[in-house]
Amino acid sequence: MTGTSEIISLRTRLETGLGGAARAWLDQATAEAAAHRERLERAEPGPTATWELRFAEAGRRCGPDHADAARILLLHAAHPTPVTLARIYAQGTAAERRAVLRALPHLVPGPDALPLVEDALRTNDTSLVAAAVGPYAAAHLPAHDWRHAVLKCLFTGVPLDAVADLPRRASGDAELARMLGDYATERSAAGRPVPGDLHRAMELTEPTAPESPSAPVGPLNGEEQES
Structure with missing residues (x-):
């Protein structure tokens, strides 16, 4: 599985290439994803998983050159179950599906x-x-x-x-x-x-x-x- 240091490195490289507005969007989106993950771990009710909407809009917010990396960071922060990943993949565009595939090594430990x-x-x-x-x-x-x-x-x-x-x-x-x-x-x-x-x-x-x-x-x- 992908280590935390690799995720930190990915984020550092991504933020270097993003403008101020895109970095702010990424900070908010990953914070939302992490908060949703924490609520699930505590079995607490919460609002709709807005991070999934952010996942879909990453290309528009971060640009096509950085969309994959932004989506991978969102997936890492949310750490969705295989069932959720399958739904996101099925409903996604080709670019969104590609990001899901690339994120699998650090999201799903088994087959x-x-x-x-x-x-x-x-x-x-x-x-x-x-x-x-x-x-x-x-x-x-x-x-x-x-x-x-x-x-x-x-x-x-x-x-x-x-x-x-x-x-x-x-x-x-x-x-x-x-x-x-x-x-x-x-x-x-x-x-x-x-x-x-x-x-x-x-x-x-x-x-x-x-x-x-x-x-x-x-x-x-x-x-x-x-x-």
């Missing part, structure tokens, strides 16, 4: 949120696919589904650097090697180029392949996606 990852992997939205194969999927996605997620990245053009913990999970995976080989054969037979990432992934499937660092798309990496 309860895998249906959200699986839903994103069924889309052809590359930003959702990239967010779906982050650290949460690396920790919880079953081997069969994870292999298909790697192929999904190749199909849609998502760089395999987006796949968190790829070297470890791919190492010695003969079935992934077979699937990648079949895909390469199909591409070649159709006269289409084989993605360079596929060859790199094939090398990683060797049991003794060195673990080259990948750049997982986690909840705290970057703030550049559109809102």
Whole structure:
């Protein structure tokens, strides 16, 4: 799970890029989210969860370059249950869904949120696919589904650097090697180029392949996606 220091670092970076009005809005929105969380923990009645409205308006308030980070901070402050996360995801725009996916590692310790990852992997939205194969999927996605997620990245053009913990999970995976080989054969037979990432992934499937660092798309990496 994401540590407090990472959240503090994310907020510091975000506030550096925000204007005064946006910083004030963020302070109020995260305070509302934290207060709602505390009321729930004490089982006290309270007003409607206004932080969810703030979550939706983060793009307008903070700008498209910072919306993801602002939404992640709101989710961290509110720490919603998997049921609430599923509702927010289902009702959200693509940008809101992406923020939910990126926040999962520090919100859900177990596999309860895998249906959200699986839903994103069924889309052809590359930003959702990239967010779906982050650290949460690396920790919880079953081997069969994870292999298909790697192929999904190749199909849609998502760089395999987006796949968190790829070297470890791919190492010695003969079935992934077979699937990648079949895909390469199909591409070649159709006269289409084989993605360079596929060859790199094939090398990683060797049991003794060195673990080259990948750049997982986690909840705290970057703030550049559109809102």
